[in-house]
Amino acid sequence: MNFLINYIVLAEIFVIAGMSTNILVGIVGIFTVSQAAIFGVGAYTVGGLTVAGTMGFIPALAVGAAICIILNVVVTLPALRVSGDYFVVTSFGIQLFASAVFINWTDVTGGAIGLFGIPSPEAFGLAVDTPSGMMILTTLAMAIAILCFWLVMRSPYGKLLKALREDELAVASAGKSVLIAKVSAAGLAGAFAGVAGGFYAAFISFIDPSSFELEVSVLLLTMVVVGGARTLAGSIIGPFLLLSIPQVLSLVDIPSSLAAPLRGLLYGALLIAFMLLRPQGIAGQRI
Amino acid sequence: MHRFRTYALSAVLATALAAPAMAADKIEIGAILSLTGVAAAVGNQQRHGIELAVEGINASGGIEGQQVEVIFEDHQAKADQAVLGFNRLMELHDIPAMISGFSGPTLAIAPLATRRKTLVLNPSAQADQLAKASPYLVNTIPTVSDETSVLARYVYQTLGKKTASILYENSAPGISGRDDFRAAFEKEGGKIIDEEPIQFGETNFRAALLKIAAGNPDALFGQITQGTPQLAEQSKQLQTKFTIVGTTNFIEPALRGNQAANGWVHTQLLNSVPDGIEAKFKEKFGEDMNFHAKQCFNAMEILATSMRKVVKDGGKLDGETVKAALFEIGSFGDQKMPITFKSNTAQMGIGINEFKDGNTVQIENMSSAN
Amino acid sequence: MLALQLLINGILTGSGVGLVAVSFGMIYSCTRVFHVAHAGTYTISAYFVWSLLLLGLPDVVAIVAGILLCGAFGIFIQVALYEPLAKRNASQLVVLIASLGLLAVIQNLIAMIFTPNILRMPSTMLGGVLNAGSIAVTTPQLLLFILAVLTVAALIFVSRNTVFGKRIRAVSNNPGLGVITMLRPRLVYIYVMGIASAVVGITGIFNGYDLGLQPYNGTLILLTATVATIAGGIGSIAGGFLVAVGLSVLQNLSLLVIDGRWSVAITFVLFIVFMLFRPQGLMRAR
Numbered sequence: 001m002n003f004l005i006n007y008i009v010l011a012e013i014f015v016i017a018g019m020s021t022n023i024l025v026g027i028v029g030i031f032t033v034s035q036a037a038i039f040g041v042g043a044y045t046v047g048g049l050t051v052a053g054t055m056g057f058i059p060a061l062a063v064g065a066a067i068c069i070i071l072n073v074v075v076t077l078p079a080l081r082v083s084g085d086y087f088v089v090t091s092f093g094i095q096l097f098a099s100a101v102f103i104n105w106t107d108v109t110g111g112a113i114g115l116f117g118i119p120s121p122e123a124f125g126l127a128v129d130t131p132s133g134m135m136i137l138t139t140l141a142m143a144i145a146i147l148c149f150w151l152v153m154r155s156p157y158g159k160l161l162k163a164l165r166e167d168e169l170a171v172a173s174a175g176k177s178v179l180i181a182k183v184s185a186a187g188l189a190g191a192f193a194g195v196a197g198g199f200y201a202a203f204i205s206f207i208d209p210s211s212f213e214l215e216v217s218v219l220l221l222t223m224v225v226v227g228g229a230r231t232l233a234g235s236i237i238g239p240f241l242l243l244s245i246p247q248v249l250s251l252v253d254i255p256s257s258l259a260a261p262l263r264g265l266l267y268g269a270l271l272i273a274f275m276l277l278r279p280q281g282i283a284g285q286r287i
Numbered sequence: 288m289h290r291f292r293t294y295a296l297s298a299v300l301a302t303a304l305a306a307p308a309m310a311a312d313k314i315e316i317g318a319i320l321s322l323t324g325v326a327a328a329v330g331n332q333q334r335h336g337i338e339l340a341v342e343g344i345n346a347s348g349g350i351e352g353q354q355v356e357v358i359f360e361d362h363q364a365k366a367d368q369a370v371l372g373f374n375r376l377m378e379l380h381d382i383p384a385m386i387s388g389f390s391g392p393t394l395a396i397a398p399l400a401t402r403r404k405t406l407v408l409n410p411s412a413q414a415d416q417l418a419k420a421s422p423y424l425v426n427t428i429p430t431v432s433d434e435t436s437v438l439a440r441y442v443y444q445t446l447g448k449k450t451a452s453i454l455y456e457n458s459a460p461g462i463s464g465r466d467d468f469r470a471a472f473e474k475e476g477g478k479i480i481d482e483e484p485i486q487f488g489e490t491n492f493r494a495a496l497l498k499i500a501a502g503n504p505d506a507l508f509g510q511i512t513q514g515t516p517q518l519a520e521q522s523k524q525l526q527t528k529f530t531i532v533g534t535t536n537f538i539e540p541a542l543r544g545n546q547a548a549n550g551w552v553h554t555q556l557l558n559s560v561p562d563g564i565e566a567k568f569k570e571k572f573g574e575d576m577n578f579h580a581k582q583c584f585n586a587m588e589i590l591a592t593s594m595r596k597v598v599k600d601g602g603k604l605d606g607e608t609v610k611a612a613l614f615e616i617g618s619f620g621d622q623k624m625p626i627t628f629k630s631n632t633a634q635m636g637i638g639i640n641e642f643k644d645g646n647t648v649q650i651e652n653m654s655s656a657n
Numbered sequence: 658m659l660a661l662q663l664l665i666n667g668i669l670t671g672s673g674v675g676l677v678a679v680s681f682g683m684i685y686s687c688t689r690v691f692h693v694a695h696a697g698t699y700t701i702s703a704y705f706v707w708s709l710l711l712l713g714l715p716d717v718v719a720i721v722a723g724i725l726l727c728g729a730f731g732i733f734i735q736v737a738l739y740e741p742l743a744k745r746n747a748s749q750l751v752v753l754i755a756s757l758g759l760l761a762v763i764q765n766l767i768a769m770i771f772t773p774n775i776l777r778m779p780s781t782m783l784g785g786v787l788n789a790g791s792i793a794v795t796t797p798q799l800l801l802f803i804l805a806v807l808t809v810a811a812l813i814f815v816s817r818n819t820v821f822g823k824r825i826r827a828v829s830n831n832p833g834l835g836v837i838t839m840l841r842p843r844l845v846y847i848y849v850m851g852i853a854s855a856v857v858g859i860t861g862i863f864n865g866y867d868l869g870l871q872p873y874n875g876t877l878i879l880l881t882a883t884v885a886t887i888a889g890g891i892g893s894i895a896g897g898f899l900v901a902v903g904l905s906v907l908q909n910l911s912l913l914v915i916d917g918r919w920s921v922a923i924t925f926v927l928f929i930v931f932m933l934f935r936p937q938g939l940m941r942a943r
Binding site for chain 2: 658659662663666667670765768772773774775777786788791793795868869871872873874908909912913916917918921
């Protein structure tokens with residue numbers, strides 16, 4: 001049972017993280033591959049603060065979220081100056097720079113050795129150190145995140161964001177500030193990624209730079225696309241489905257020395273099949 | 288597509304529920320290694336070492352009649368994948384013990400091993416933090432600090448090299464090694480001129496070598512786990528003047544026959560496998576048995592010996608009992624090259640080797656520092 | 658002295674990265690596909706040659722055959738994957754993800770067939786080293802540099818001065834119009850993928866001789882190359898090449914002043930800053 005619970009916890013964490021990518025890429029249309037970096041900042045902040053005993057989990061989460069909001073705004077600002085195609089690579093650069101900081105700023109992040117012994121979260125005085133307890137906490141967090149996402153998308157603000165993707169010029173000429181809209185979307189996305197990162201650190205109890213590399217940003221992107229960009233259902237389905245694939249594949253008994261790369265190959269093949277057969281994702285509208 | 292998802296989840300559920308019933312009369316051991324990704328070469332050697340050992344164990348009657356089966360998980364040298372793999376192993380199988388590879392991932396699962404009271408054997412990773420990471424983590428290999436203190440003393444006193452620079456992999460064992468060698472060498476009275484990092488998996492050392500050469504050290508301590516043949520060739524091409532020294536990382540079949548490595552000096556943890564095993568390995572897998580494969584072979588043997596004792600004494604196989612048996616037995620391997628456990632970390636003999644004519648040859652024999 | 662050595666090392670390595678950048682840029686500016694699986698072509702090129710050498714072919718033949726095989730491989734990808742996606746009106750993001758899936762397939766397939774061990778080319782033909790004072794250049798490095806410069810020059814020439822080149826540029830600018838005016842964009846895409854894949858094979862093969870072959874190492878060089886393509890100005894061959902060389906030189910020379918751990922990071926920071934001041938890239942497309 002724990003195996004299933006662990007899978008659910010991880011999937012829920014990625015649902016929250018994936019929402020950050022969904023907001024920027026799916027809804028606003030800013031193609032970013034640096035969300036894993038923000039996720040990492042959230043993880044290191046919460047990890048660092050709770051390991052040292054400086055703060056409890058919830059306060060650390062708040063600090064992490066605040067830092068990530070600011071950071072994501074700063075990191076998305078270049079998108080205002082640099083157009084779509086070019087911003088992708090700027091975003092690459094930001095992610096790579098962040099990875100380099102994670103691995104080299106040893107005093108803060110522990111460098112390549114990582115941070116270990118991150119304590120389980122305690123919420124309202126109770127320690128949460130069983131997998132099922134963790135699952136309750138993450139489900140709660142995910143529910144709150146879903147609610148936020150849903151409310152935002154339904155609000156006039158959400159409609160404004162959607163309009164940005166369609167026609168920026170129209171939005172501007174309607175008197176709305178494009179800058180404020182984009183910046184606030186970036187901030188919101190930052191909050192989601194940072195909170196997800198904090199939960200991740202508490203769940204895995206050991207983090208190192210390898211968990212926050214470009215690959216993970218790409219995984220988030222993939223989850224969004226496969227799940228269905230721009231929709232709430234897509235944000236939920238994507239992570240659950242994509243995280244289940246390696247788990248299912250590892251259950252399939254491939255009794256040969258080629259098992260590991262074969263699974264990698266099957267994962268890749270599945271992605272291709274998905275894009276050919278259902279590019280709008282499971283729950284998505286055409287993007 | 289919804290159907291796919293339902294099938295996937297039902298498959299997971301079904302197998303999760305069915306699995307415990309299947310583990311009836313065989314013993315399942317776990318192994319979490321880096322089987323894909325940049326470190327796959329090492330992981331696969333480790334896997335082969337374990338497979339060969341299990342074959343032998345099962346052929347000679349298993350553990351008091353019970354066959355052994357190893358369940359492999361791939362952590363891709365990543366901490367979170369190691370945690371997931373550990374959880375999968377523990378949930379879907381009845382596992383008293385497992386073998387793990389690489390420092391980062393092993394450090395990641397150490398607290399989980401403590402919580403679950405599962406025995407984890409680490410035969411290959413040497414980061415210093417591993418010594419105290421968990422009471423249930425037993426390192427069948429000394430940490431890197433043992434080797435570096437022996438090496439530093441030899442380099443300074445016997446070879447007479449007074450200055451050295453360090454080339455290290457930017458990873459847990461690389462940084463451990465760098466810090467330990469620096470401390471040991473400076474303690475001897477030597478001076479460290481320069482330290483250059485190399486990204487994990489990189490095989491182009493030229494820029495780092497050029498910078499190191501400019502500082503003109505007498506020796507270069509190379510703490511890298513991959514790319515040693517490339518390091519040898521590139522330093523040859525750049526006609527570097529320093530002597531390259533290192534630890535057991537330099538025992539690499541890829542370096543065998545490579546004339547570019549002549550003159551390299553390194554420490555060698557003295558491990559051995561029974562006669563004929565290396566030939567069997569070559570025959571079965573088509574490649575030479577490297578240090579890590581031997582370590583994993585021996586680790587599996589250590590596990591088997593400990594488990595036999597538990598079963599003979601009528602106990603139930605779990606992390607606690609196997610661990611207790613291991614420490615009771617205390618010493619494994621043969622008389623010439625024993626592996627002894629006075630703490631969670633093994634003590635092994637350490638030799639000094641030098642590369643001559645494309646082959647590494649032992650020139651001295653020291654013993655482990657503690 | 659060290660500075661000079663690092664400079665030369667940077668130029669040599671950079672020329673190889675430049676070919677990857679130029680070829681990636683060709684594909685992107687013409688077909689608008691973010692072909693990440695290009696890293697797979699880079700990796701597989703060395704394995705093609707390795708296999709051919711093992712079959713007994715002489716080096717020169719194996720290398721030429723390897724390059725041609727890469728071209729064919731690229732065409733195969735275009736026809737088997739990107740065309741069907743285009744027919745379904747897939748968005749750029751969807752194509753990117755498909756390309757990622759393809760890269761995973763290629764890398765793991767190589768690992769399954771050739772094992773993940775680092776292999777060496779079974780040939781000593783390119784084992785020479787030239788030493789001039791304290792500068793050392795290996796034969797593969799030198800050959801790669803020469804071929805890179807020649808290839809880039811040839812590509813620029815073809816692009817500007819031949820009908821074929823003009824046709825490619827026309828289709829890049831306006832595929833719709835290209836269809837109407839019978840330029841047959843589909844065929845142009847095939848040509849471009851073929852040529853670009855062959856070009857990236859050059860770097861892959863010679864790096865294979867110089868540094869060894871491994872299945873999972875194509876991604877890092879592709880990353881630097883994509884950065885160079887964009888910073889150089891999409892559509893500009895010379896721009897992409899120059900920025901690639903520049904980045905490589907910068908990474909090498911930065912060792913003089915900062916700790917090696919930060920050299921990759923600093924280059925990307927400078928890139929980001931550069932993009933803020935010159936968002937259209939170094940050179941405009943021609």
